[in-house]
Amino acid sequence: xxDQRLWTWHIGAGVVILVLLGLHMTVMHLDxxxxxxxxxxxxPIHWSNVVARGRSVFFLVSYVLLLGAALYHGFYGLRNIVFxxxxxxxxxxxVNGVLVAxxxxxxxxxxxxxxxxxxxxxxxG
Amino acid sequence: xxxxxxxxxxVFRIRRFDPATDAAPHWEDYRLPDTPGMTVLxxxxxxxxxxxxxxxxxxxxxxxxxxxxxxxxxxxxxxxCNTQVSELEASLVTVxxxxxxDIIRDLVPDLMPMIDAHxxxxxxxxxxxxxxxxxxxxxxxxxxxxxxxxxQFSYCIxxxxxxxxxxTYATDPQYAGPMPLGQAHRYNADSRDGGFTERRRVLAGERxxxxxxxxxxxxxxxxxxxxxxxxxQLMKRALVLDYLHLWKQPCPxxxxxxxAGLKRREGIPEAPPRTIGVAGV
Numbered sequence: 001x002x003d004q005r006l007w008t009w010h011i012g013a014g015v016v017i018l019v020l021l022g023l024h025m026t027v028m029h030l031d032x033x034x035x036x037x038x039x040x041x042x043x044p045i046h047w048s049n050v051v052a053r054g055r056s057v058f059f060l061v062s063y064v065l066l067l068g069a070a071l072y073h074g075f076y077g078l079r080n081i082v083f084x085x086x087x088x089x090x091x092x093x094x095v096n097g098v099l100v101a102x103x104x105x106x107x108x109x110x111x112x113x114x115x116x117x118x119x120x121x122x123x124x125g
Numbered sequence: 126x127x128x129x130x131x132x133x134x135x136v137f138r139i140r141r142f143d144p145a146t147d148a149a150p151h152w153e154d155y156r157l158p159d160t161p162g163m164t165v166l167x168x169x170x171x172x173x174x175x176x177x178x179x180x181x182x183x184x185x186x187x188x189x190x191x192x193x194x195x196x197x198x199x200x201x202x203x204x205x206c207n208t209q210v211s212e213l214e215a216s217l218v219t220v221x222x223x224x225x226x227d228i229i230r231d232l233v234p235d236l237m238p239m240i241d242a243h244x245x246x247x248x249x250x251x252x253x254x255x256x257x258x259x260x261x262x263x264x265x266x267x268x269x270x271x272x273x274x275x276x277q278f279s280y281c282i283x284x285x286x287x288x289x290x291x292x293t294y295a296t297d298p299q300y301a302g303p304m305p306l307g308q309a310h311r312y313n314a315d316s317r318d319g320g321f322t323e324r325r326r327v328l329a330g331e332r333x334x335x336x337x338x339x340x341x342x343x344x345x346x347x348x349x350x351x352x353x354x355x356x357x358q359l360m361k362r363a364l365v366l367d368y369l370h371l372w373k374q375p376c377p378x379x380x381x382x383x384x385a386g387l388k389r390r391e392g393i394p395e396a397p398p399r400t401i402g403v404a405g406v
């Protein structure tokens with residue numbers, strides 16, 4: 001049952017990545033065709049556009065969501081690869097612990113970075 | 126590149142192993158005249174009769190139905206009875222036991238891990254109406270469309286070729302493998318069955334379909350044209366929907382009502398008298 005739950009979240013995270021990464025690619029690389037979320041006619045990586053996106057609550061939420069989904073999706077995949085090597089039960093438990101701890105730590109750091117850039121963009125704007 | 130020249134002789138390179146005398150498997154060569162239409166199984170029988178009486182393998186029906194003679198022939202899991210030497214297009218035929226299983230002797234793999242995983246997944250119709258099953262009053266109703274949902278999976282002969290080809294099962298013996306999972310789906314997809322919840326207790330765990338990488342080799346090598354890879358993906362979908370409470374187990378098919386108002390066509394003979402269940406027979 002546990003694997004059924006983990007797998008379902010893995011699939012869900014994959015869908016979130018697909019949507020948000022698609023949005024990122026559209027914003028950053030298809031600006032010549034689809035001008036969304038770019039406040040000025042400059043390049044998407046131009047300071048004015050970066051700050052404009054950075055001020056957006058929508059982007060703050062999407063960054064954090066993408067971070068969480070990518071961390072879960074990637075670490076669950078890594079866990080599966082390690083488990084396919086058929087480690088002992090104690091090692092499996094240790095791998096689970098390390099991946100959960102690393103995932104939470106990276107999520108906290110990434111969320112803090114997104115929040116800090118959001119605050120900076122509001123001041124800079 | 127395939128060898129398309131005509132040969133008068135074919136060499137069988139067979140992996141031999143006798144646990145009583147050998148520390149490890151080894152290869153032995155046997156030469157046979159290349160006769161048209163000769164199958165690998167016939168070649169093995171000729172070798173046993175004329176050159177090596179101790180050669181061991183499993184076989185029974187000789188027509189691709191029983192699933193006993195799965196072997197690793199020229200680098201691919203195949204049925205020995207269903208593989209003609211000519212179709213291999215080579216003068217050298219290498220024969221080894223199916224990979225991913227322990228070897229009992231010579232070409233005989235130990236298929237018990239596969240059979241155990243198969244048995245654990247309840248590969249039979251599960252229903253609540255025990256009385257009807259033990260004393261049937263008719264057939265369970267099933268449409269042609271419902272039959273199509275599981276028909277191809279029911280062609281599985283449990284030969285183990287899919288298990289031998291599976292790259293995940295090769296590294297992870299905890300994985301149930303394509304045959305047990307495919308057969309569990311065969312019953313989950315049967316409209317007469319109501320055992321999804323019971324099978325889920327086994328399938329939703331660590332041995333379940335999650336470990337499948339969808340390499341698809343199981344479906345490539347299946348001698349009966351079954352597509353276990355598809356069954357596993359469909360099972361994943363069902364289990365995900367089940368977790369999200371979007372999966373509703375349909376009620377198992379009811380007993381079909383007797384056909385009424387039909388007249389027997391003229392000239393059709395009567396069925397032979399019933400013998401099964403008749404006292405004294």
